[in-house]
Amino acid sequence: MTPIETEVARLQGLIGQEVGVANWITVDQAMIDQFADTTQDQQWIHVDPERAARETPFGGSIAHGFLTLSLASRFAYDCFAMADGQVMGINYGFNKLRFLNPVKAGARVRGRFVINSVKQRNATDMLRETGLTIEIEGQETPALIAEWLGLAVFGPAE
Template sequence: MSMLTIRNFEEFAQHEGAELGVSDYHTITQQQINQFADATLDHQWIHLDAERAKTESPFKSTIAHGYLTVSLLPYLWGKIITVENLKMQVNYEIESLRFKEPVLVENQVRLKAKLLSLKNLRGIAKAQIEVTLEIKDSKKPAYTGVVTFLYHFND
């Protein structure tokens, strides 16, 4: 599926209720996990200590922070859709996000997105998107949820 390009509210509205696409896979590396730990001050051993994780973790590997996987949403979303003619995009809301499966170091993840609804709020497009972060070769996704973005299109 090729990347979707949206230029205005009307073009976006044509996709309401439809799957918008699936991103390419992104590999979660230990370096990325370590950098996220430093940025967020969350240095729990299950994320950082590979030797300890091999023996003490039920996953036998380090795992990505759940919030690291959530923070990839804008990046992966940008691999599915290009929104042009914008003044600004705002991350507005995350609701009913549920973590379902840990993401182990070196797992590959991708985002699947469906446009649930699109509302025009006095010229601002409020897009509610169902998201699923899939893990390659796993039956369960890392998480599912609904995110809302606000798009301020140019006149």
């Protein structure tokens, strides 16, 4: 079997199983402010903690949903290694994505991964759909749930 065929077979045996739980990351106000600067999204619910404490039900500022989502890449680094023969991984998008609970400044979040499906597309590409839940420490409702698509690219078979 080629390296891609070996990896496809391995992951197909894990469909429906949790395959990784990332380390906790604190989403502090500095991170939120940096994200706001980078994306030019300066909405006050993110960057004005005093006003957010007064005028929202959150008790302070909250992270951008896309900031929370962007941490998925970091969580994947915690949970997945490159397979033998794999030369790169490419973010291929999402089938579904729902933001369920805001992440308050100072909260800790982490990602949990479940293999939903995997298929070999051609001699070098494997498409994996991973169920992603980003949970908030101490909260029953997660920050978000998603079906994340990743393309694993393998070197040519020898």
